[in-house]
Amino acid sequence: MLTVDDARARILADATPLGAETVPLGLARGRVLARDVVARRTQPPQAMSAMDGWALRSVDLAEGHRTFRVNGEARAGEGFGGDVGPGEAVRIFTGAPVPPGADLVVIQEDTRVTGHHDSGAPAAVEITGERADAEAGDNIRPAGIDFQTGAVGLQAGRGLEARAIALAAAMGHPWLPVHRRPRVAILATGDELARPGEPLGPDAIVDAVSPCLTALFADAGADVVDLGIAPDARDRIDAQIAAARGADLLVTIGGASVGDHDLVQAALLAAGAEIDFWKIAMRPGKPLMYGRLSGMPVLGLPGNPVSAYVCSLLFALPLIDRLSGREPRDAASxxxxxxxxxxxxxxxxxxxxxxxxxxxxxxxxxxxxxxxxxxxxxxxxxxxxxxxxxxxxxxxxxxxxxxxxxxxxxx
Amino acid sequence: MLTVDDARARILADATPLGAETVPLGLARGRVLARDVVARRTQPPQAMSAMDGWALRSVDLAEGHRTFRVNGEARAGEGFGGDVGPGEAVRIFTGAPVPPGADLVVIQEDTRVTGHHDSGAPAAVEITGERADAEAGDNIRPAGIDFQTGAVGLQAGRGLEARAIALAAAMGHPWLPVHRRPRVAILATGDELARPGEPLGPDAIVDAVSPCLTALFADAGADVVDLGIAPDARDRIDAQIAAARGADLLVTIGGASVGDHDLVQAALLAAGAEIDFWKIAMRPGKPLMYGRLSGMPVLGLPGNPVSAYVCSLLFALPLIDRLSGREPRDAASxxxxxxxxxxxxxxxxxxxxxxxxxxxxxxxxxxxxxxxxxxxxxxxxxxxxxxxxxxxxxxxxxxxxxxxxxxxxxx
CATH class of the missing domain: 2.40.340.10 (MoeA, C-terminal, domain IV)
Known part of the structure; x- marks a missing residue:
């Protein structure tokens, strides 16, 4: 019998991430970058004020000036448009570009407006706080302190959670190159099975495994193709295996052992699959079929719902992770x-x-x-x-x- | 200043789960049950074999019988159709109903077929294994051992991950009653902002917060309505606030303080909102606006991207959880x-x-x-x-x- 770890390693050894596609930023959440993403801009593009206050020259403060002539205003999105000269100050708001000449922002709380123009706009401002420790650069975010044009901000293989989406946006990317989502085909087999809500004979039970695995694989980022329930009849199973062509992974449920009524393995072999039938030293879930059909991995899970679920956690989800470009999740204990x-x-x-x-x-x-x-x-x-x-x-x-x-x- | 815990408690105190809607089982993943879900069937519906083997009477074994007349076969989905009498055995497969009369399944590995009919079907089977410990019920799953008709299998408030979907399916439910997904409207404000990929002036920066929060809230199960970027102009902000009507939560980004160019609060008040403006004893993210507009909660986040993100983790996601019917996530440390x-x-x-x-x-x-x-x-x-x-x-x-x-x- 194989160990769980050996089975996992053999399954992953065969698998590589799927190819890249380009998706809009708004659909990239949960995907994995297929290439490095490089900053297309510098952030902030210019020195920006980190506070509401007054932009002025540190040399003036050092020389003891405390009252300044106000010569304009700089707002986020709309700079002052001129230079700040000796003895001058510009009213500045958080996120506004710091005008040339100024190298310091004194925060509003440390100032008092001492004169106004006829329009009501401030004409003079006095520095009232203790500014003995004021230094050039105070309350200013230098250009490029977050990132500079050309820097690799997000590396290939990075999963795109909300923080990464934020950085990609800030770097100027409306589209992102990501690994394709794995298309996972699911095929349940068994004369006894019916879908939830369908009429049930006295010997029938509801197929709970297909809906369970559909949810599990979709949560893991797969596109699930539900091939339905094939009865225990070779021609029907053959047809559904043929319908799985084009998928990145085929997961079969039930019928995978070598009992008298277990037809899935025979059908896969007839379709040209190379199949290993493993007895894994685990429970629930001893029998597991693994193989490849024209390059497509095939996992044959037991029909028992709990066994199918546990085998999916241990073997199918890490494989979906690898195909998606993600580090395969480990049942880290x-x-x-x-x-x-x-x-x-x-x-x-x-x-x-x-x-x-x-x-x-x-x-x-x-x-x-x-x-x-x-x-x-x-x-x-x-x-x-x-x-x-x-x-x-x-x-x-x-x-x-x-x-x-x-x-x-x-x- | 409010503490983080107090702010969270105040926000959650106002919020209750949204109403119920009915969704197909295949779209229920991640949703939260709005009502208890009761089993519509008994599982298994009859006593079922847990193994491949032979169904027979334990009393025969106790009396020393070792060779049995084979009188048919029971498969999953197709029972034997008759009774098992003294000295008789029925070939049985995993998941097949146990025929009346039989009360024990002897596993295949402990038997040997000792005679065949002309058709090749087995006519006699010998019990070869040590069966001294065989007892009535061995390798049989009694009817109803998983659940019985009428039992509450999943309770209101239960999140529908793959395991719960499996049980709902097995209980016979093709549709499920779930809480509605919160519709969360996002409104960014600021003359300096442009969407990723749009032309940028020299003083402009990219709005990274809207895409970030869209991903964050969608991951939390919300339907996000992106109201776009309003410039710092009251009429434009007024129009977008009007467009948020019908949402279950409005999240504004930036413009929420009381600075000269912070217009969101004024616009909300003019629209009839009751607004608290909180200074929260946290960083990043000190200023937070919270209020209600015609019953809709409104969260005003700082424009700073990291502050907006951290405030969303601490305040918006628990609120989305509560609206979704979920236990609000705690930043359990x-x-x-x-x-x-x-x-x-x-x-x-x-x-x-x-x-x-x-x-x-x-x-x-x-x-x-x-x-x-x-x-x-x-x-x-x-x-x-x-x-x-x-x-x-x-x-x-x-x-x-x-x-x-x-x-x-x-x-």
């Missing part, structure tokens, strides 16, 4: 104390469904759900973590630390 | 050792941009970025955490623990 005993583990790595509890002091413990049967969707929906029990881990008592995976950070 | 010294803090709570570092052993430390100027989008894009420095916190040395907020869990 943290350790928390158990709230109840767990038995010794056998040879398969066990992902136990569990709930996080918080005591009055905010300290967290983790409680395995009572019934670990892998058919129980109610227990999975109640869980907010998985306890990772390694092969042959001994029994553990309440208070002992165990490895956990938080589902809200994986799915 | 964890503590990490400093990688460099930090100075004593003054009276305002300081959110320092910082990078998470990981040493060879995987232990994390946190390094403040060098320049904490709130105009630097490049520093914000480089940051992956904020260090929370409380008012009057003393200077701290490398290795001392500080509170941090991980940006990847907030934005």
């Amino acid at each position: 943290e350790r928390l104390p158990l709230a109840a005993p767990v038995a010794a583990n056998a040879m398969r790595q066990h992902y136990m469904r569990a709930r996080l509890l918080r005591d009055g002091d905010g300290a967290e413990t983790v409680l395995p759900v009572r019934d670990q049967d892998s058919s129980l969707l109610s227990a999975l929906a109640d869980a907010d973590a998985l306890i990772l029990r390694r092969p042959h881990a001994p029994a553990a008592e309440p208070g002992e630390l165990v490895d956990i995976l938080r589902l809200d950070r994986l799915d | 964890e503590r990490l050792p400093l990688a460099a010294p930090v100075a004593a803090n003054a009276m305002r709570q300081h959110y320092m941009r910082a990078r998470l570092l990981r040493d060879g052993d995987g232990a994390e430390t946190v390094l403040p970025v060098r320049d904490q100027d709130s105009s630097l989008l490049s520093a914000l894009a480089d940051a992956d955490a904020l260090i929370l420095r409380r008012p009057h916190a003393p200077a701290a040395e490398p290795g001392e623990l500080v509170d941090i907020l991980r940006l990847d869990r907030l934005d």
Whole structure:
């Protein structure tokens, strides 16, 4: 049997990020840059005032001048338009360009207007605050302090969360080069399955896995193509496998073992796929099919909903990350104390469904759900973590630390 | 000055979840249930086999029978159709209904077919494994073990991640009642602003805040209405505020203080808004406007991009959560050792941009970025955490623990 880590490594070894496409800035959120993004402008483009106040010459202050002739105003978006000479000051607002000549902004709170023109505009201003420590550059943001034209602001491979979008915008980019979203085809199989809301015979159950994986993969940034439910009939399965051509990943659900009624593997082989059938040392989810069909990776998940979900977390999501240009997410674990005993583990790595509890002091413990049967969707929906029990881990008592995976950070 | 916690509490005190709408299961991901969802069916609908094997009567095994007459087959989606009598066995596959009479499934690996019909179908099967411990119920999932018709499977207020979608599907729901997505209108103001890619005068800068907040709010589940950039002219601002009617939240950017060129507050008051203008004891982001216009909450953010971003994390995202029916996210902090010294803090709570570092052993430390100027989008894009420095916190040395907020869990 393969270990979980080995299976993950083999799947990722075959995969590379998809090609680039150009998207509008407003649709780039969540995507991954395919190329470095370089500043097209300098920010700020000129020295800018960081405060509301008065722009003047530091040399005047150093020489003891305290009252200044006001000769205009500089606003954000509309500069003063002239120079600031000896003994002169310009009224300036936050974000306004600092006029040539001035090298200092004295903040409003340290000043008092002492004379007005007939228009009501200030004609003279007195510096009232302690300005002994005033220095050239005070309350001024120099040109280019954020970035300069030509600087690489965002590197290829960078995920575009809101902060990166802000920087790309500021650098002057209305379009961004990003990796294509993976198109993931999902094919469920089984005579017993019907879609939610469709009529159900007495022996039928609802296909809960397709909607679950559709949500999971879409959250991971994939475009999901739902190929529907194929009955246990080779011709129907063959047709749906043919319909998956053009996808970047095909995920099949059920029918992937070698039992009498498991037809997916046979259909894939007949279509020319190279298939490995792996028994992975894990539960839930021992059987996993992995292969390639004309270059397209194929993952064959168990039909059991909890097994399909856990296998998707461990194998499909990292693969979608890699195809998207992202670092494949790792089930990076943290350790928390158990709230109840767990038995010794056998040879398969066990992902136990569990709930996080918080005591009055905010300290967290983790409680395995009572019934670990892998058919129980109610227990999975109640869980907010998985306890990772390694092969042959001994029994553990309440208070002992165990490895956990938080589902809200994986799915 | 208000504390951050007080400001957050005041904003949330006014807000309640938006009304319900019905969405298809396939569009419900990320939404929040507005009502309890009750199982419309029992799962499994009948006792089902958990394994491939043979269904038979435990009493036969207890009486020492080891060879059984095969009288048919039960598959997933197609039951056997008859009863299992004394000395009889039915070939059964995983997920198939257990036929009446049988109360046990012996797994395939513990059996051997010992006779065939002319058709090739098995006629007799021998139990070869050690079955001394076999009990009624072995390898059978009883009817209703996952859920029974009428049970509340998912409660109002539950967020619909992939696991909850799976359970809703299994319970037979093609449609779900969810809270409406908040419609959030964004209005930027300032003569100096232009959209990315538009022509820029020498005194102009690019509006990076609107695209940033659009991404941030969309990630939080809002429908964003971008009202564009209004110049510093009252009639234009008035018109855009009128255009925000019907939104569930109006977020303005810039122009919200009481400076000579700050017109947003005046325009909101003229439109009939009740406005509080708060100085919040935080940086970046001291000035925050909060009010209500005909019942619609209005948040007035500073024009500075980093301030607008941090204020959005702390105040806008929790409000969007509440409107969406979700528990408002808390900037729940964890503590990490400093990688460099930090100075004593003054009276305002300081959110320092910082990078998470990981040493060879995987232990994390946190390094403040060098320049904490709130105009630097490049520093914000480089940051992956904020260090929370409380008012009057003393200077701290490398290795001392500080509170941090991980940006990847907030934005």
